[in-house]
Amino acid sequence: MSSKTIKYKMPETREAPSRFRNTIGKYTIRRNARCTSCGLCARLCPYGVHPRYNNYSRPLRPKEHKCIGIECNKNDFFCVNRCPEHALTLRLNPIMELLGDYRWTSDMILAHWEMAETGNLPVVNLEYNLGNTGGGFDKIRFRHFNPDSFIDITDDEIDTSVDLNKRNDNRPQKTISIPCYGGGMSYGSTALAVMAGRARAAKQINTLTCTGEGGYPDVLVPYADHVITQMATGLFGVREETILYAPILEFKYAQGAKPGLGGHLLGDKVTPEVAAMRETVVGNALFSPFPFHSVYSVQDHKKHVDWVKEINPELLVSVKVSTPTDVDMVAVGSYYAGAHIVHIDGSYGGTGAAPDIAKKILPCQSNMQSLKYINFYLKKGCGMKSVL
Numbered sequence: 001m002s003s004k005t006i007k008y009k010m011p012e013t014r015e016a017p018s019r020f021r022n023t024i025g026k027y028t029i030r031r032n033a034r035c036t037s038c039g040l041c042a043r044l045c046p047y048g049v050h051p052r053y054n055n056y057s058r059p060l061r062p063k064e065h066k067c068i069g070i071e072c073n074k075n076d077f078f079c080v081n082r083c084p085e086h087a088l089t090l091r092l093n094p095i096m097e098l099l100g101d102y103r104w105t106s107d108m109i110l111a112h113w114e115m116a117e118t119g120n121l122p123v124v125n126l127e128y129n130l131g132n133t134g135g136g137f138d139k140i141r142f143r144h145f146n147p148d149s150f151i152d153i154t155d156d157e158i159d160t161s162v163d164l165n166k167r168n169d170n171r172p173q174k175t176i177s178i179p180c181y182g183g184g185m186s187y188g189s190t191a192l193a194v195m196a197g198r199a200r201a202a203k204q205i206n207t208l209t210c211t212g213e214g215g216y217p218d219v220l221v222p223y224a225d226h227v228i229t230q231m232a233t234g235l236f237g238v239r240e241e242t243i244l245y246a247p248i249l250e251f252k253y254a255q256g257a258k259p260g261l262g263g264h265l266l267g268d269k270v271t272p273e274v275a276a277m278r279e280t281v282v283g284n285a286l287f288s289p290f291p292f293h294s295v296y297s298v299q300d301h302k303k304h305v306d307w308v309k310e311i312n313p314e315l316l317v318s319v320k321v322s323t324p325t326d327v328d329m330v331a332v333g334s335y336y337a338g339a340h341i342v343h344i345d346g347s348y349g350g351t352g353a354a355p356d357i358a359k360k361i362l363p364c365q366s367n368m369q370s371l372k373y374i375n376f377y378l379k380k381g382c383g384m385k386s387v388l
Helices: 040-044 069-074 106-118 192-204 218-226 240-245 272-278 298-311 327-337 368-379
Strands: 027-031 088-092 227-231 248-252 316-321 341-344 385-387
Touching (some): 227 240, 240 298, 248 298, 298 316, 327 341
Parallel strands (some): 248 316
8 A cells, every 4th residue: 555645636516406305314303383483593503404485484394414413502503502482302313213224324324315415425423434333344454463562564564455366277366455346236226327436446446346247338348457247147248258358257146135036127227228238128127036047066157167267268257155054165166166266245235136025134144154164265275265
């Protein structure tokens, strides 16, 4: 990592009009019948919580998502205390206890909605980085053999790179600079601009991003060295030319966000462009089966791996699975089939292109005993790198 400071000129951002009439905020503000429409709250609040059409009309419903809440009581402009009629009440929104899950907490959902509409960080005290997981790969911790020692090293001395090919099979050595990459988000389930932005970011920080199973849009070709192409059970958009583009091809046998289930892309998302990419019919819902109906053994899996290796002699092969209780044997089988990377997928990803039942399942937990077995095989030199 370089310690040099790079200065970027931030682009101009403009707040988008809200798509919703009544927005959800972390706090609720209620105005009772004692309100005389004096307009003091509107004049006091610097955040625009109390909008008015003009100085003489009754105030409109408060824009609760802009209210910074209880912490405002230390300010001179705190509307609840300054209201001469004591007509305002403030409390935590009860919906915060129902919204979201362990990773995507209610704070994160509201914060990301606000950031998407305004282009800025939330003004309200919303935790928008980690959820309740403590970070995972969002935080990297370095352990010293002596916990009491202070590690005095510069950024240039820290190496977070990961080598993705340890098979010694004369195929290229692919190294990414950080131990994480952009998971599969397919064309159709997400926008083309999002895919292009992810590819540009992957190139800039020297990592990878994945196309998902919706084909390989031409806009990604300039970033081909940093784009994984995915082959999933629906085989949507799979072409030999795109296999030739990719440094890595990912077989998606299962996804942690919907383990044991296939994909479901709504018909409304199958636009003419998406249909052309996926070689299907405009407006028809698309279903990816579970599993590959051509793979029921390690030998069947090896045929798939050998096929793509034959098409592209420079290709590395990744196998993406969720975390069943026998994931250790899946990893060993993938190694003997010729894979270079075993991608163990967690439960937090996905763009929503899944059956409704999958969106209602509580996040699954990894089988830690199985992961211990995998680490044992990796240490023995089986030639795989587990991307957790």
